[in-house]
Amino acid sequence: MYINEAFKLAQMTDGQTGRNPAVGCIIVRDGAIIGIGAHLKEGSSHAEVQALAMAGDARGATLYCTLEPCSHYGQTPPCTEAVVEAGISRVVFAARDTSLDNTGIAYMEAHGIEVSHEPHDDITEFYAPFFQAKKDSACYVTVKLAATLDGKLADDSDSSKWLTNADSRTDVHKLRHTMDGVLVGRRTYELDQPKLDARHVSGKKPAKIIISRSGDVKLHAADIDSEQRIIIITSRELETTAEVIVTDDLSPGHITKLLYKHGIRRLLVEGGSSVITAFIEHDCFDEVVLYYAPKLLGGTERNRFYHTEEKELSALKQLELKSVDVFQHDVKLTYRKGQN
Ligand code: AOF
Numbered sequence: 001m002y003i004n005e006a007f008k009l010a011q012m013t014d015g016q017t018g019r020n021p022a023v024g025c026i027i028v029r030d031g032a033i034i035g036i037g038a039h040l041k042e043g044s045s046h047a048e049v050q051a052l053a054m055a056g057d058a059r060g061a062t063l064y065c066t067l068e069p070c071s072h073y074g075q076t077p078p079c080t081e082a083v084v085e086a087g088i089s090r091v092v093f094a095a096r097d098t099s100l101d102n103t104g105i106a107y108m109e110a111h112g113i114e115v116s117h118e119p120h121d122d123i124t125e126f127y128a129p130f131f132q133a134k135k136d137s138a139c140y141v142t143v144k145l146a147a148t149l150d151g152k153l154a155d156d157s158d159s160s161k162w163l164t165n166a167d168s169r170t171d172v173h174k175l176r177h178t179m180d181g182v183l184v185g186r187r188t189y190e191l192d193q194p195k196l197d198a199r200h201v202s203g204k205k206p207a208k209i210i211i212s213r214s215g216d217v218k219l220h221a222a223d224i225d226s227e228q229r230i231i232i233i234t235s236r237e238l239e240t241t242a243e244v245i246v247t248d249d250l251s252p253g254h255i256t257k258l259l260y261k262h263g264i265r266r267l268l269v270e271g272g273s274s275v276i277t278a279f280i281e282h283d284c285f286d287e288v289v290l291y292y293a294p295k296l297l298g299g300t301e302r303n304r305f306y307h308t309e310e311k312e313l314s315a316l317k318q319l320e321l322k323s324v325d326v327f328q329h330d331v332k333l334t335y336r337k338g339q340n
């Protein structure tokens with residue numbers, strides 16, 4: 001029960017902890033909650049330390065944490081030492097921190113603490129993007145698109161900007177809130193002038209990332225000296241106020257590695273159709289989120305979200321359906337890449 005409450009804290013702070021995972025912690029003694037903590041921001045104290053500070057005297061208590069307490073000196077000192085020092089008797093955690101060479105469990109046990117690892121499916125899934133990105137040193141990639149039922153992102157004159165309804169768009173902002181960066185191609189950037197932020201749900205502005213081989217990107221006035229991080233990925237040096245990542249290799253796989261080095265752990269790929277097609281075709285995605293508007297647009301192949309040479313059906317990987325959400329007449333389908 002307490003681990004679920006700790007998980008709620010982690011979920012509520014998801015998207016605000018930068019390169020760190022969101023973590024929740026609850027300390028209980030004699031059936032009473034005496035401390036609550038969440039890791040609020042990269043560089044600030046960890047969930048366990050916050051909860052211990054609130055508890056004051058935590059001797060003999062049980063500490064519940066969504067993630068294994070860390071045993072390393074990073075930007076903050078090890079939680080395991082704080083836990084031992086506070087006299088905690090028992091630690092229950094849900095997910096192992098596979099990103100660190102952890103000796104923390106043995107250290108706590110050697111100090112007489114009973115440590116239990118109680119795996120929790122939803123929490124394992126919650127941390128999957130964090131651990132995968134760290135293991136691969138590449139972004140965890142979500143391709144997101146909003147299309148008509150016949151798969152068009154816009155009409156043939158590129159003019160239909162809003163297809164889905166307001167509730168779907170608010171949901172997109174929730175998705176963006178969990179992201180470190182949102183990526184679009186130059187054409188989409190220039191045509192749509194997208195803000196790519198999460199203003200409907202929070203003030204968060206994930207990095208706005210524009211790919212352009214030529215580098216001929218005309219920044220919109222709002223993006224010049226903006227407080228939002230603007231990154232242009234291009235093949236040549238540029239004079240601009242944006243951050244520039246210069247590379248000859250603009251393939252999706254390489255871009256996700258470069259962006260990871262620039263602090264982007266979770267990446268949302270938003271369009272247009274060429275960028276979406278490239279990421280899908282190179283198998284460079286972990287999840288696909290499709291918002292379908294109840295419209296049949298027709299027209300040409302232009303702006304159809306996935307357009308490639310014909311593929312062998314038997315050679316295609318099957319996606320796994322993760323969730324279905326309905327926003328009035330719009331439908332949101334979230335798939336993750338299957339293991340097959
Ligand atoms: C915990 N509790 O609340 C979090 C943990 O640079 P630092 O010191 O902030 O350490 C960051 C690493 O610590 C991060 O990569 C992850 O492995 C772990 N995060 N651990 O015990 C927490 N946020």
Ligand code: ZN
Pocket residue numbers: 046047048069070071077078079080
């Ligand atoms: Zn820690």
